[in-house]
Amino acid sequence: MAIYSISGYGSMIADKGRMDAYVKALRQAVKPASVVLDIGTGTGIFALLACQFGAKKVYAIEPSDTIQVAREIAYVNGYADRIQLIQQLSNQVKLPELADVIISDIRGVLPLFQQHIPSIVDARKRLLAPGGIMIPQRDTLWAAVVEVPHLYNRIVSAWDDSEYGFDMKAARQIVTNIWSKGWVAPAQLLTTPQSWATLDYTTIESPDISAEINWDVAKSGTAHGLSVWFDATLAEGISFSNAPGMPELIYSIAFFPWTEAVLLRVGDKVSVTLQANLVGDDYIWRWNTCILNQENPTEIKANFKQSTFFGMPLSPAQLRKTAANYVPTLNEDGEIDRLIVEFMSSGMALGDIANRVKEKFPSRFRNSPEALTRVGDLSKKYSK
Known part of the structure; x- marks a missing residue:
């Protein structure tokens, strides 16, 4: 479960691109008799807006102690009688009535984040009235190969250029299997963006995603990995995007580094299998890459097999403690x-x-x- 600071919630509210879209979607969905469920209410901004737009009742769920701030804000704004704040995880909540509208924004940099999808699936099945409205409706995920020395060097430079003369490659192997975030300009894309997954929250069942993406390189350059972003559709005709070139949003853009930088030429072929599997409360990501030379299609320029699993340094002693045949004793x-x-x-x-x-x-x-x-x-x- 992600826990944000109050200033973090403030940054979300101050994000005009995000907030304006959510305001429009709520205004369109909420009717005078509506029951609204706000999952991950934080300081309560969506719950307040739902009341302002005429909702007769809002159930606002927030597992963290931030809910006390939301409670005070609801009271001073005169909505304490219509907003019922519930300090629990949404999958543990039972409501006295079904919701006509469910609104949430429990994504991270990407929508594939912690228990986001399982929470939405559970709420849709248990807590949404027949014909009810989900906000957002869907997220579409995109990816492109990028030339981003500023992001790549931030990750590897400490391990490539040890001024003390030591070989630090063992650490480099770990950090290049961890994705991070950072903004990318359209000019830094070496391939045409490809849509590789659509998360339709009205029908989605599984939190796991796997897709193969294939590109012909459109621009020569030194490639450092993949940038991944999403387009959010909150309601038909109401959307926002954190794509390169769009106004910067709170979400930023995900960067999946390659093991090594690769010099690409126009026409080279890049194939990536991108996979995300929810394990416990976190995703294990895999991005396996094969690059073929356009001048000789049988020549492999690079072949990387990467995973965030390899980005977790685990000693043999700790791994032994997770084995099925290990008999633990309490410390x-x-x-x-x-x-x-x-x-x-x-x-x-x-x-x-x-x-x-x-x-x-x-x-x-x-x-x-x-x-x-x-x-x-x-x-x-x-x-x-």
């Missing part, structure tokens, strides 16, 4: 958490639990308030 932190959860299950008050934990682990907690902080963190995570 001291595990013993502390186990004891706290046992006391919570027995119905003991948090202050009493903190005192007991401090007595059991005197070297870990200098005083009861310190132990209470640890107990409180687990209470926020596990208690109803």
